[in-house]
Amino acid sequence: xxxxxxxxxxxxxxxxxxxxxxxxxxxxxxxxxxxxxxxxxxxxxxxxxxxxxxxxxxxxxxxxxxxxxxxxxxxxxxxxxxxxxxxxxxxxxxxxxxxxxxxxxxxxxxxxxxxxxxxxxxxxxxxxxxxxxxxxxxxxxxxxxxxxxxxxxxxxxxxxxxxxxxxxxxxxxxxxxxxxxxxxxxxxxxxxxxxxxxxxxxxxxxxxxxxxxxxxxxxxxxxxxxxxxxxxxxxxxxxxxxxxxxxxxxxxxxxxxxxxxxxxxxxxxxxxxxxxxxxxxxxxxxxxxxxxxxxxxxxxxxxxxxxxxxxxxxxxxxxxxxxxxxxxxxxxxxxxxxxxxxxxxxxxxxxxxxxxxxxxxxxxxxxxxxxxxxxxxxxxxxx
Numbered sequence: 001x002x003x004x005x006x007x008x009x010x011x012x013x014x015x016x017x018x019x020x021x022x023x024x025x026x027x028x029x030x031x032x033x034x035x036x037x038x039x040x041x042x043x044x045x046x047x048x049x050x051x052x053x054x055x056x057x058x059x060x061x062x063x064x065x066x067x068x069x070x071x072x073x074x075x076x077x078x079x080x081x082x083x084x085x086x087x088x089x090x091x092x093x094x095x096x097x098x099x100x101x102x103x104x105x106x107x108x109x110x111x112x113x114x115x116x117x118x119x120x121x122x123x124x125x126x127x128x129x130x131x132x133x134x135x136x137x138x139x140x141x142x143x144x145x146x147x148x149x150x151x152x153x154x155x156x157x158x159x160x161x162x163x164x165x166x167x168x169x170x171x172x173x174x175x176x177x178x179x180x181x182x183x184x185x186x187x188x189x190x191x192x193x194x195x196x197x198x199x200x201x202x203x204x205x206x207x208x209x210x211x212x213x214x215x216x217x218x219x220x221x222x223x224x225x226x227x228x229x230x231x232x233x234x235x236x237x238x239x240x241x242x243x244x245x246x247x248x249x250x251x252x253x254x255x256x257x258x259x260x261x262x263x264x265x266x267x268x269x270x271x272x273x274x275x276x277x278x279x280x281x282x283x284x285x286x287x288x289x290x291x292x293x294x295x296x297x298x299x300x301x302x303x304x305x306x307x308x309x310x311x312x313x314x315x316x317x318x319x320x321x322x323x324x325x326x327x328x329x330x331x332x333x334x335x336x337x338x339x340x341x342x343x344x345x346x347x348x349x350x351x352x353x354x355x356x357x358x359x360x361x362x363x364x365x366x367x368x369x370x371x372x373x374x375x376x377x378x379x380x381x382x383x
Contacts, residue, residue, distance in 0.1 A: 061236035110173050217301050
């Protein structure tokens with residue numbers, strides 16, 4: 001056998017070992033955390049019980065859902081710092097629409113994706129057909145669709161749209177905010193950190209403005225049924241399953257992976273980079289809205305302070321799950337395990353009696369160690 005063949009075989013084996021190590025690392029991390037805490041009698045006697053374990057899954061559910069969307073953004077070499085604020089605005093939008101108190105500006109935010117989709121479709125058709133003035137016509141029609149649909153949402157809310165309308169408005173607001181993030185990043189060429197940091201502040205401000213700083217209570221009884229027990233866990237696992245299939249089995253997922261690996265190469269290969277990067281932020285906005293619905297259902301209360309630091313928890317889950325912040329490497333199952341690891345850490349630190357003031361320090365240290373190990377593996381991996 002030639003020397004080149006031996007060298008090629010060893011490189012392939014090294015790459016496989018590196019891939020297997022990255023895939024198994026989140027599970028190994030979770031196992032080590034559970035094993036380490038289990039050495040403490042207070043943890044072992046409480047955590048490993050049929051009454052406590054389901055609570056851990058329920059506590060992790062919101063972070064799992066948010067981490068699914070964050071996985072797509074980080075895979076595309078982006079970041080979304082606005083997840084928590086989007087959750088707050090989506091939650092109060094749901095509550096206000098359900099009660100019939102929806103402010104007009106929230107109606108128009110919810111209607112904006114339909115207007116953008118209409119304008120984009122008309123603009124593309126006009127460009128293909130070489131119609132003069134198609135951009136202006138597309139823009140005007142998009143605005144008309146947004147205004148008309150916004151007025152319709154406002155009317156439906158005032159006339160007893162109830163919980164179904166509230167859920168729809170909450171989801172639409174999340175999609176709209178994610179779409180805006182994506183367009184600012186792609187069309188505006190604004191760095192994702194800056195664009196989503198601005199959205200973090202703006203969405204939180206709109207949340208307080210829409211409610212006058214007050215939480216939204218008195219929500220329908222039916223909403224509470226999805227915020228506890230099996231439903232909340234099933235929603236989280238369903239979001240993770242759909243996200244995993246989308247990332248690995250669809251053209252959308254393959255394009256996102258290619259963009260994160262090498263954006264210029266993806267562009268030269270014919271990938272519409274702007275479209276797919278924008279869609280990654282739309283997915284993040286959608287999962288933030290789903291997380292907001294679940295969180296609102298859990299307490300039957302839309303709190304203006306909801307989602308505080310949710311973006312940091314989601315990013316931590318994705319990183320602990322084996323993702324690279326440079327893009328091109330992430331997985332939804334890994335993010336799921338990362339979210340469970342954070343939930344176990346939170347529960348374990350409480351059960352072993354660690355002061356609240358130190359819990360954040362320990363979790364932050366775990367995140368830093370995870371990224372450090374990843375960087376060391378990259379430097380020592382096969383060339």
